[in-house]
Amino acid sequence: MKILLVEDEEFNLVVLEEMIKIFYPKAHISTAANGKVAYEMLKTEIFDLILSDINMPEMDGYGLIEKIKKELLLQTPTIAVTAFAIQGDKEKLLLAGFDAYISKPIDMNELQPVLQMYLGDSS
Numbered sequence: 001m002k003i004l005l006v007e008d009e010e011f012n013l014v015v016l017e018e019m020i021k022i023f024y025p026k027a028h029i030s031t032a033a034n035g036k037v038a039y040e041m042l043k044t045e046i047f048d049l050i051l052s053d054i055n056m057p058e059m060d061g062y063g064l065i066e067k068i069k070k071e072l073l074l075q076t077p078t079i080a081v082t083a084f085a086i087q088g089d090k091e092k093l094l095l096a097g098f099d100a101y102i103s104k105p106i107d108m109n110e111l112q113p114v115l116q117m118y119l120g121d122s123s
């Protein structure tokens with residue numbers, strides 16, 4: 001199983017990666033520092049799940065989801081990881097094409113069911 005994490009803050013990236021490894025120790029986790037880097041990777045690589053920050057330089061999460069849905073035409077489930085998960089933003093995220101969202105700081109109890117929904121049980 002291949003997972004792509006898109007996040008411009010190194011600390012957040014490491015934390016998220018370590019959390020995912022707890023649930024899916026065998027997962028192949030790739031990282032991208034912003035949407036533009038992720039977009040380039042997605043042109044050639046297939047992932048089972050994408051988790052993306054929203055606020056990033058070069059290309060933000062909204063720019064990335066637009067590329068994923070309208071240009072790359074990928075069906076890959078894409079989860080927004082956002083610090084500003086207030087109600088209006090949640091709806092905006094879903095309308096933009098994200099399948100789900102989790103809020104920062106990431107709570108393991110919130111992350112686990114989302115991973116389970118899109119990746120199934122660990123193997």
Ligand SMILES: [Mg+2]
Nearest residue numbers: 008053055056
């Ligand atoms: Mg950010």
